Amino acid sequence: MRHRVFRFGLILLILFLPSVIFAAGGQEAPEITGTVSVEMWHAMSGERIQLIEGIVESFMKQNPNINVVVQYTGSYNDTLNKTTAAFRAGNPPHVFHLYEIGTLGMANSGMVTPIGDLTRWEEIDWDAFFSPVSNYYTISGKHYSMPFNSSTPLLYYNKSFFKQAGLPDKAPATFDAVIEVGKKLKGSGLDLKAPITWNLNCWYFEQFHCIMDAPLVNNDNGRTGTFPTKALFNQEAGQTIAEWWTGMERDGIFLDVGPGWSNHRAAFGSGEVAMVMSSTSDVNKLTNLLDEKGWEMGTGFMPRPVGAKGGVTIGGGTLWISSGHPDAELYAALKLVKYISEDDAQKKWHKGTGYFPVRKTAMKALEKEGWFRENPNFLVAFNQLLESPYTYNTAGALIGVFPELRKLVETGIQRVYAGEKTVKETLDEAGAKSDEAMKEWNELNQ
Amino acid sequence: MQSYFKGKWLPYLLLLPTYVILIAFLFYPAFETFRLSLYKVHPFGIRKIFAGFYNFRKLFGSADYLHSFWISFLFSLSVVVIGLFLSMMIAVLLNQKLKGQKIYRSLLIWPYALSPAIAGALFRFLFNPVNGYMLYLSEVILGVEPEWLTSGSLAIVIITMAATWKNLGYNIIFYLTGLQNVQRESLEAASIDGAGPVRRFWIITFPLLSPTTFFLLIMNLIYSYFSSFGLIDVLTEGGPANATNILIYQLYQDFFVNHKIGYAAAESFILFTLVVGLTLIQFRTTGRKVHYQ
Incomplete structure (x- = not known):
């Protein structure tokens, strides 16, 4: 009951606040005035915690008016349970990290904003992504979450x-x-x-x-x-x-x-x-x-x-943007997940962990650096994925x-x-x- | 020696805080759980369909769930019986005048201070199927490498052992306290009458410990049904082939992993009823034989 009241309040807020503060509409991106705070929960433990913090740090340097609070929240499943609980309490993190097999469940959870609904504010070059990666998280043509850590x-x-x-x-x-x-x-x-x-x-x-x-x-x-x-x-x-x-x-x-x-x-x-x-x-x-x-x-x-x-097909995780936030915060969250999927962050992430970079452009850059000559085992992993033909079967199943x-x-x-x-x-x-x-x-x- | 309240409202007022807490944290959630168990619930709670006793019917029609019932019963029985027996023996030994008594006591009570997950991790080191110490030890001594955690019949034995060991400290503390209340005079009198140590234990100490034993019986029963989830999650994840999938673990799976909220609510209600039932039976049967001083 409480959260229905809360939701109603939120809807009011979403309806009226932007029109008052931003006076923005249609395709224009909401303005980020003052400092916008965005929360991100992820499921990567050990030395990977610092790696993610480092990436987020450089994002904040580029976007001084966005403050990201990043937190490790246990396994994928723990992170999902914590996010669900936070959502029910009316306070979900803007960005959360989840395994690939949660894709269909999340898309129907009522808790998320599909990335595809936000790209009207800022384009994302999906062609730069490896197709098995971006395909996995696309349902009937719509992109739902942002590829982050992919593996096979x-x-x-x-x-x-x-x-x-x-x-x-x-x-x-x-x-x-x-x-x-x-x-x-x-x-x-x-x-x-x-x-x-x-x-x-x-x-x-x-x-x-x-x-x-x-x-x-x-x-x-x-x-x-x-x-x-x-x-x-x-x-x-x-x-x-x-x-x-x-x-x-x-x-x-x-x-x-x-x-x-x-x-x-x-x-x-x-x-x-x-x-x-x-x-x-x-x-x-x-x-x-x-x-x-x-x-x-x-x-x-x-x-x-x-x-x-x-x-x-790929396994691993993606970043989801939750629903029920003001436009400015959603926009900041979009900028954050976009940054994490881009070449610089992905190269750093790949070298530190062994997960694939999710974009072709990142891989080309690594090739140029001579990374694969020194680390031939990474190349084997890549080739295996690149040699996969695309069918509904090789794309991986979507099951609730x-x-x-x-x-x-x-x-x-x-x-x-x-x-x-x-x-x-x-x-x-x-x-x-x-x-x-x-x-x-x-x-x-x- | 009984005294009475004069006003009519004062006693209720004094009981109020307790009831507020009980209602908020026990009765209301229990009622809500029961209500939810009558619904099919969307994994993220956005939809509910009334389904009557559908969840219960499904559960009791499932061979896996009935198996889980049976495993839980055996597990609980073993944990309670072995646990109480061992801790009573240890407590009697500890109650003697020994050199370094405090050290022994502290060390034996120690396991209770560990969380179930940590206890699970310790047993995982010991019985790891790849490079566990026990694997090595059994190979050196017996020349065999048993599949400690990857064969069903052994895995449940390891889980029982771990759960018993984990609660030993708790039981020992209570038995020690109980033993210190046994009057030395009675024991000495029996001794003078010519009773040996075993006989003294059976006719004097054991009956005088019965309130403690009864209390521990109930506590261990509750412990074995509700608190071993952490151990199982770390050691076997309910496997191999559901061999260690006791009710509480199935409940965890259905709520936190499968997000089948309706089922989980029904399971929770069943488990609650089961333990309340068993406890009541204990009070009716064993409880009557307890001798309070």
Whole structure:
């Protein structure tokens, strides 16, 4: 009730304030008079906190009349929950940071202002962005959030181990090749727990679908404006992926390290495995881990079944602008997210983390500096993304209940590990439950 | 010795602050939760559709939720029984005249000062499937590498262990206090009558501890149902394959991750009813056997 009253007040404010103070209308950008304060909440921990603060700092230098209060608010999910709570209390941050899988949920949350609605004030050159990146956050032609930190999975391997096992110096490119290399590594006398691992996360399962150019859900993967109603990940592609994945676990080629983002890195860093799949944003971290032990690291594309025609899609996060603020503040927020997506900030961000710069122009600048000659592993990550053709399947799915669907698939994979279910049974079960969840979500979001 | 208030309003006035707090922070939220549980609610609250007992019907029709019920029950039973048994034994040992008694006491009470998330992190170091100490230890001693956290049956054992250990300090404090109220004269008298230490414990100490035990029974029950979320989130995220997905964790998932507010409200209401029910049963049964001095 309280927030309805509040909202009414806000609407009044939005209606009348600009006309009094700014006397602006139509396409003209609202004037920023005095100092406008903008709040930004993000989900990047550790040394990345300072990196973001540095970027924001230089933004404020360029825009002395905008004051940005930036704050780390925990994981993506924590940030979302805090933002939701703040929104209900009538005090949301102007800019908040969220994972890619929250896109459809956010677009229908009533809490955000699509970037596409604000570009009437200031143009954004979407053509400068890598198309897989800007496409992901576009629904029926409208841009919803500003790409910030984008990544894909990448296959990392321990060059020194490969040499000791007498293997050629390149990452296996196909599903079969991974098994073959795995068997050779197992028989090589290296003291490994298993040849390969990655963390239990549905993200990889989704990416393999993109690589096989197969949809995760119906209605064009949710890409054309109609909400998906049926899971398709239990079809042929999903079964191929899950059979390969869990088959390797059963045969001792794959090490089950459970969920979370630290165990698989640790396993690779301490030489318990010779290959790991993880985010491209781990290039720096993993290179350093192997360096400490005197090992060399190589990278390769995600493996694919022979003949698969698709390519990876991006993961990571974007910046959303919340709704319910006066125009001047929204405009300041737009300027902020625009600045963060531009070349200078993105170059700094890429070098410090390993996330892709989101714009082609930033990449060209890095190329000119000779950055990729010194850091060839980053180039592999790039090429993998650039070689992806665009289809609804490779664009990544838009699903309202994505977090729940992920958990269902992950639980399903564990059921196969435990021998409780076959791949077909487990995927059908997860599919049926996802259908049910989508049905309920769609009913509430009509 | 009882005294009475003369005015009619004074007692109510004095009770008022308590009721204001109870209503604002307990009764009203509980009522709201129940009301919400009758709706299908939009993930961000912008829409509500009245659905009667739809959420409850769905939950009780779901094999996963019933499994969660069963796991929670076993988990709670183990945490309460093992926890009370161990802490009573430890407290009896600690109640002797020992050199360095204070050090032992402080060290044993320590785990209680940790937050569940920190306790979870400690156990994660120990039982990590990649390079945990226990993995190494079991390999050196037994020559096997058990999948401590990645096999369902072991994971629930680890979670139970962690939750029991975490609450041990709390129980020990109360048992120590209880033991210090046991009259030395009775014990000495029994001793003179020829009762050995075990017999003295069973016929004197144990009955005299019964109020403490009863209190701890209820507190541990509540603890095991409501407070182990942090441990599970850090250690297993409810997995592998839902093996550690107890009710409170499912509730967390549905509210904070899946944003299924209607379901979460229904689950919350069910959990609340369940624990109130179990507590009432305790009062009716065990409570009657408690011997107050």
